[in-house]
Amino acid sequence: MPTLIGSVQRALRLLEAVGSHHEGAPAKQLAREAGLPLPTAYHLLRTLTHEGYLRREDGVFVLGDAAGRLAGGGLQQKRRSMILDSLAHFREVVGAPVYFAVYREGEIEVVGVSDTPAMPACEEWADFRRTGHAHAIGQCLLGQLDEEARQDHFDRHPVESVTPYTVRDMRAMEQRFSAMRRTQPVTESQEYVLGTVCAAIPITAGDTVATMAISLPLHQKGRLPYAVDRLRSEVGALLSTLSFSISI
Structure with missing residues (x-):
């Protein structure tokens, strides 16, 4: 359970980092801003992209539709x-x-x-x-x-x-x-x-x-x-x- 919680926390930090860049940001910059080792950041970014929370466009990551729905639900x-x-x-x-x-x-x-x-x-x-x-x-x-x-x-x-x-x-x-x-x-x-x-x-x-x-x-x-x-x-x-x- 602690490992799972830690993974969720790291994924949320990455989402927050992506959300702070309107035009998106590359993996290395996101890893640095989230305070994560680059291999860990790459793994989480791939997972978040697969689940629709992120999209990769021209070498940078931006928020995906699933993240928008999550934010919309919170606003609602x-x-x-x-x-x-x-x-x-x-x-x-x-x-x-x-x-x-x-x-x-x-x-x-x-x-x-x-x-x-x-x-x-x-x-x-x-x-x-x-x-x-x-x-x-x-x-x-x-x-x-x-x-x-x-x-x-x-x-x-x-x-x-x-x-x-x-x-x-x-x-x-x-x-x-x-x-x-x-x-x-x-x-x-x-x-x-x-x-x-x-x-x-x-x-x-x-x-x-x-x-x-x-x-x-x-x-x-x-x-x-x-x-x-x-x-x-x-x-x-x-x-x-x-x-x-x-x-x-």
Whole structure:
């Protein structure tokens, strides 16, 4: 095991050395910078090249596709961590479960949720993607689309009753969208889950359609306007973090 760990450490030092040279570097220079004997460096460089972490071009080594995927995965994890940290902050300030969602490639995608045992999130008992007309998250995202994109969504996911309070048909849904103001919160009461009220605010980050939402038990409905106002002010203060993370 110590030998294996040592080999991994040496390979990582070589990867770091290669990564510090945008145009690549020859084996002798990499061995010197990594503090490795040249034969050891040659062996590891061949292995890393075979596995796709490096490429050899015109006598120098550059990072390969596998190294790029490894770095991309780390960046993706960092972005997800930033989102979850932000959601936890919003949850504590607002005193309610907080959701972050985007509309990506024609579908509603809940990127992150932050709740606690004392403030549980709304259970996804019916597919969020197919029931966008019934919850504040979906209504807020769909309300930011143009008519063509919205019609395409409903062609694939028709309006249907989820609870007795859900919008019944497409005509009523379009009337609701017509009354919406793009920058204002969207609220719904028991349309997705009985005994639950929700609100969502639109998030503007370039061309990305996104939303932040909260949910409360029905008996706390009176808290919803205050909670939404707090959420809007907090999101405005941390929008740069969310904008960086939205592409996750």
